[in-house]
Amino acid sequence: xxxxxxxxxxxxxxxxxxxxxxxxxxxxxxxxxxxxxxxxxxxxxxxxxxxxxxxxxxxxxxxxxxxxxxxxxxxxxxxxxxxxxxxxxxxxxxxxxxxxxxxxxxxxxxxxxxxxxxxxxxxxxxxxxxxxxxxxxxxxxxxxxxxxxxxxxxxxxxxxxxxxxxxxxxxxxxxxxxxxxxxxxxxxxxxxxxxxxxxxxxxxxxxxxxxxxxxxxxxxxxxxxxxxxxxxxxxxxxxxxxxxxxxxxxxxxxxxxxxxxxxxxxxxxxxxxxxxxxxxxxxxxxxx
Amino acid sequence: xxxxxxxxxxxxxxxxxxxxxxxxxxxxxxxxxxxxxxxxxxxxxxxxxxxxxxxxxxxxxxxxxxxxxxxxxxxxxxxxxxxxxxxxxxxxxxxxxxxxxxxxxxxxxxxxxxxxxxxxxxxxxxxxxxxxxxxxxxxxxxxxxxxxxxxxxxxxxxxxxxxxxxxxxxxxxxxxxxxxxxxxxxxxxxxxxxxxxxxxxxxxxxxxxxxxxxxxxxxxxxxxxxxxxxxxxxxxxxxxxxxxxxxxxxxxxxxxxxxxx
Numbered sequence: 001x002x003x004x005x006x007x008x009x010x011x012x013x014x015x016x017x018x019x020x021x022x023x024x025x026x027x028x029x030x031x032x033x034x035x036x037x038x039x040x041x042x043x044x045x046x047x048x049x050x051x052x053x054x055x056x057x058x059x060x061x062x063x064x065x066x067x068x069x070x071x072x073x074x075x076x077x078x079x080x081x082x083x084x085x086x087x088x089x090x091x092x093x094x095x096x097x098x099x100x101x102x103x104x105x106x107x108x109x110x111x112x113x114x115x116x117x118x119x120x121x122x123x124x125x126x127x128x129x130x131x132x133x134x135x136x137x138x139x140x141x142x143x144x145x146x147x148x149x150x151x152x153x154x155x156x157x158x159x160x161x162x163x164x165x166x167x168x169x170x171x172x173x174x175x176x177x178x179x180x181x182x183x184x185x186x187x188x189x190x191x192x193x194x195x196x197x198x199x200x201x202x203x204x205x206x207x208x209x210x211x212x213x214x215x216x217x218x219x220x221x222x223x224x225x226x227x228x229x230x231x232x233x234x235x236x237x238x239x240x241x242x243x244x245x246x247x248x249x250x251x252x253x254x255x256x257x258x259x260x261x262x263x264x265x266x267x268x269x270x271x272x273x274x275x276x277x278x279x280x281x282x283x284x285x286x287x288x
Numbered sequence: 289x290x291x292x293x294x295x296x297x298x299x300x301x302x303x304x305x306x307x308x309x310x311x312x313x314x315x316x317x318x319x320x321x322x323x324x325x326x327x328x329x330x331x332x333x334x335x336x337x338x339x340x341x342x343x344x345x346x347x348x349x350x351x352x353x354x355x356x357x358x359x360x361x362x363x364x365x366x367x368x369x370x371x372x373x374x375x376x377x378x379x380x381x382x383x384x385x386x387x388x389x390x391x392x393x394x395x396x397x398x399x400x401x402x403x404x405x406x407x408x409x410x411x412x413x414x415x416x417x418x419x420x421x422x423x424x425x426x427x428x429x430x431x432x433x434x435x436x437x438x439x440x441x442x443x444x445x446x447x448x449x450x451x452x453x454x455x456x457x458x459x460x461x462x463x464x465x466x467x468x469x470x471x472x473x474x475x476x477x478x479x480x481x482x483x484x485x486x487x488x489x490x491x492x493x494x495x496x497x498x499x500x501x502x503x504x505x506x507x508x509x510x511x512x513x514x515x516x517x518x519x520x521x522x523x524x525x526x527x528x529x530x531x532x533x534x535x536x537x538x539x540x541x542x543x544x545x546x547x548x549x
Binding site: 039040044046048049050053054066068092093095096097099100101103104125126128129130131132133134135136137138139140142143146147150166167169170171172173174186187188189190192193194196197198202203214215220223225253254255256257258259261262265268270273274275276278279282283 | 336337338339347348351352354355358381382384385386387388389390391392393394395396397398399401402403405406408409424425427428429432433447448449450451453454455457458459469472473474475476477483486488525526529535536537538540541542544545546548549
């Protein structure tokens with residue numbers, strides 16, 4: 001065994017996968033040690049009022065963990081979506097937990113407490129069983145991100161394996177910074193929905209390599225649509241958060257760069273479909 | 289022609305501003321005594337993006353909305369009376385397509401949300417007027433950041449997270465099962481009366497001629513928009529949406545969070 005591969009093996013043995021953690025473990029792992037304090041924990045039993053009417057079993061935290069603590073010694077809040085419950089979908093309760101958390105963090109800042117926020121986004125978007133209340137909650141999450149972002153960075157993390165879709169991908173696009181791993185996907189419309197609406201020729205939801213090539217974390221990073229691409233390693237993700245918080249607010253959030261994007265889109269030949277390389281070529285370079 | 293375009297032209301008068309894609313109409317006009325900017329996303333059969341030709345909010349539309357809002361925020365920055373912003377909403381969906389996903393349509397729609405949210409926070413009264421469909425990501429990008437949402441009462445006016453066929457597929461139900469559930473679960477319904485029970489609408493208005501407004505219709509809608517501006521006052525948040533019995537959990541979660549903060 002060469003030294004290089006021995007080092008690789010040692011590193012892999014020491015690393016702790018983040019993707020394999022549940023939402024509560026993820027939130028705890030990214031806050032400073034011992035600082036995690038969950039709000040509205042499962043014992044409060046605020047569950048979806050809408051799922052039982054449809055014969056669906058609820059979860060005591062509605063699939064969203066929200067907590068206060070510190071990150072790198074600074075006051076912080078974190079919201080973690082549990083991708084394993086109903087596909088990480090946003091219902092009324094889970095959505096209100098995230099929106100309310102960010103609203104209170106903004107209020108902290110107005111009162112001189114510099115609370116920052118991290119959002120762990122593993123979600124298919126609106127929970128269709130609570131349709132319009134999920135959509136309304138996402139609008140409020142988006143409003144709260146834009147408000148808080150003015151005071152402190154709001155950092156989104158899409159680690160995988162669910163990815164971040166629907167209205168919550170728009171929320172991801174509003175974050176001060178977005179961090180992804182190779183297991184992440186970020187896109188507005190899920191593959192099945194596109195196939196349903198536009199047909200198999202437009203989007204084959206079973207062609208996983210094709211979907212990953214266009215919407216996977218590596219491609220999004222190479223296209224300048226996210227800010228950091230990290231290994232699936234808890235320590236690496238925590239270190240990345242510290243680094244981004246240390247940078248402070250970005251000069252111009254990506255969601256304000258309409259002039260740059262409109263100029264790039266004007267040059268796109270839309271008569272044919274694009275592959276991953278074409279997208280990188282269009283967006284490459286000064287996207288940051 | 290489309291409902292959205294008809295209502296935009298009738299309400300705003302004036303010419304659409306140059307410098308925008310044909311699918312995004314931005315018109316500066318008035319509302320009573322106040323200066324107002326009216327904005328609509330409309331069909332464009334020549335749209336270079338083929339999946340965005342029927343009034344969908346796509347890449348160009350999302351970013352262009354951001355442009356129109358950013359511009360008004362900057363222009364009115366030092367004015368005491370910021371322009372009223374009226375989003376005339378008739379959007380069937382976001383654009384569903386390969387080009388859209390590849391080029392990051394989520395980011396384009398974030399550009400629109402960013403613009404509306406910052407305009408509201410900067411002190412612009414923002415109102416959404418629903419004259420047709422207000423669907424899913426398209427509504428998030430164009431209208432859902434408004435402080436007051438007004439819907440015209442008509443079967444063609446609807447708010448939802450996903451079209452019926454796709455929603456049925458994703459939830460592993462038939463369209464018939466979905467419709468049956470919507471009868472007893474208000475947030476799942478597609479019609480405006482059920483939507484009104486969620487407390488998200490500020491007002492619903494009946495009109496005589498939904499496709500092409502009559503003079504009476506216009507007067508009624510203008511009066512309602514002016515009342516909305518007065519009701520907004522100096523507020524810049526979305527709190528007016530909370531409080532309906534069918535959205536009780538949204539308030540309760542916030543109260544508990546505050547208590548445990």
